Amino acid sequence: MLKRLYDWTLSLAARKSAEVWLAVIAFVESSVFLIPADVLVLPMTLARPERAYRYALIATVASVLGGIAGWMLGYYAFDTLARPILDFYGKAAAFERLKDEWGSSVLLLLITSGLAHLPPIKVVTILSGVVKVDLWLFIVSAIVARGARFFLIAFLLRRYGEPIRAFIEKRLGVIAGAVAAAAILIYVGLKLAH
Structure with missing residues (x-):
């Protein structure tokens, strides 16, 4: 099922309505959907590199709005809506x-999940609402993290084109994960030092 869902999402990049689909996928990925918006950003940017930053902006704005929806799910409707979503994806545990x-350190999780999907963004947006992270702080951190991810992908694809695609698909997550892990280690080290 996951492979079919991935293939369907990838097929959206070839449609005339691809930008609309990019916004929709980026929005729902941040609160309820399994497939990341990168699946659309990559082929769309390779097909039209002159629109790379436009696609990054669409993905960032929609992802942040989707994150706000996830925050609201956690804040206002955890038991009735958010918990069933987490159960459906097997993410409740x-x-x-x-x-x-990490309840008190959810801001760090927002950055790491926004950059590297560690942990999945939908889990952290809902958690942010549950633990009542300030909404404005949440929005700023989501803009920084998601924007950094999408604009870095846009920059790399615009500058290096198709040859960088395999690198992004295989290694960008690892690199972003390493940066996220370093941020967590620094945070934990500072917390232990105090």
Whole structure:
């Protein structure tokens, strides 16, 4: 099922309505959908590199708006709507672990999930609402993290084109994950030092 969903999402990049679909996928990815918006950003940018930054902006804005929707799910409707979504994706246990271990440090999770999907962004946006992270702080961190990811992809694809695609698909997540892990280690080290 996941492969079919991925293929369907990828097929949206070839449509005339691709920008609309990019916004829709970026929005729902941040709160309820499994496939990341990168699946559309990559082929769309390779097909029209002159629109790379436009696509990055669309993905960033829609992703932040979707994150706000996830925050609201967590804040206002966790038991009725958010918990069933987490159960559906098998993320409820991960959510509870994050809530127990990182509830007070959810801002760091927002940055790492925004950059590298570690942990999945939908889990962190909902968690942010549950633990009542200030909405404006949430929005700023989402803009920074998601914008950095999408604009970096746009820059790399515009500058290097098709040859960088394999690198992005295979290694960008690893690099972003390493940066996210370093941020977590620095944070934990600073917390232990105090």
